[in-house]
Amino acid sequence: MPLSAETDTTTPRHLRDKYAIVGVGETKYSRGSGLTTRALATWAIRNAMEDxxxxxxxxDGLLSYQYGSDSTPSTFVAGDLGIRPNFFMDVHGGGSTTEALIGMAMGVIEAGMCRxxxxxxxxxxxxxxxIGGTGVRAAIPVVGDALHGRxxxxxxxxxWFAPSFMRHMHDYGTTPEQVAMVKVIHSEHASNNPKALYPKRVTVEDVLSSRMICTPLHLLDCCVETDSGTCIIVTRADRARDCRxxxxxxxxxxxxxxxxxxxxxxxxxxxxxVAAKYAREILWPNADVGPEEIDVTGSYDAFTFTTLMQLEDYGFCAKGEGGAYVSDGTMRLSGKRPNNTSGGHLCEGYTHGINMVIENVRQxxxxxDDSCPVGADGKRIHTHDYREGGCRQVRDVELTANLGWANPGTGSALVMRRG
Structure with a gap:
């Protein structure tokens, strides 16, 4: 007989709050870094260690991911930084990998393989x-999984994803105007983010009048493409107390x-x-919270639609009500549950999800790290004035959720709380 969430003794609730993210670091988000991926990686990791x-x-542990050999293995990066790994692994993956690797980091530390x-x-x-069918990837032969799509x-x-989006519109009456609000709101958040590649605020009309890429996606429904390095550092919570x-x-x-x-x-x-329907059955029982308790979400926004569909299937609203959820102001900085407060993939930069984990750590x-004034103690004095060019710190954040995405069939997630 299958075990329920209530009776399954393998559910790792003993790991709850035992591990923490203690450092985050980034390079700038650009459209032409002029640097190797090796240099970007060392820059980001060094920033995270300093943080x-x-x-x-x-x-003493390194985990990295790459998609189609687009990065540098951790052994080279470790040597450049003076890190001697007791454990390292480089995996293949794009979206949904960040949260998976956080789980792996917890596991290898729990197993005593590194600290x-x-x-x-x-x-x-x-x-x-x-990522698309341009540049280096245009020459990839039609073999393996590509036989199912190309x-x-x-x-x-x-x-790949458009049929899911179109079906959602057909089944639930979701409108382009509703979905465009995802870009509008994320652009508002990006306008208060000095790091964002695209900090300009846009309107629904701007989104709908941008050129069509693939029905129902307009140009502004799609994420930006960027060069960058990003890093997070995971360790035990008892060690985290000694960090900054x-x-x-x-x-x-x-x-x-x-x-x-x-x-x-x-x-x-x-x-x-989408896969969130299944992931939620793991996430909420293990976290011992429900979606209604989350203060800030970081929902993967490779496209405006991916945010809508994940928020639905993780239970932040009922199935079919995603259009209303993303367009009624709930996701704004001043709303009930802000989403992608840095601007996310649509506006800050595209990183396969790790920058939205970084943002939630800072929240x-x-x-x-907005434009609010810095006090004598070096800490920002957050005004909570969310007008353009102002603050993006949400008041009294205690719980956040990151909702990763690889494709409609694969997803990942992370719940964190303030220590």
């Missing part, structure tokens, strides 16, 4: 290896949870239902 108050000898793990993502996603014109993520900042304690994580089929997910369950510290 945590750690030295190279304090970090502190740096997780990084470095790639020149605009100037070198681009012969039918599914060359890029927008084309209030730790972001890890309540629960879900990594690469899938629908019954991944390659042709539409053959197993509604095409407009939990109550120290978003």
């Amino acid at each position: 945590a108050g750690l030295r190279p000898g304090d970090v 502190t793990v740096a997780i990084y993502r470095a790639f020149n996603g605009y100037s070198q290896v681009r 012969p039918y014109g599914w060359e890029s993520p927008g084309q 900042h209030v730790p972001a304690l890890i309540r629960a994580t879900v990594g690469r949870c899938c629908k019954p089929r991944i390659d042709m997910h539409y053959q197993a369950g509604p095409i407009s239902t 939990l510290r109550h120290d978003a």
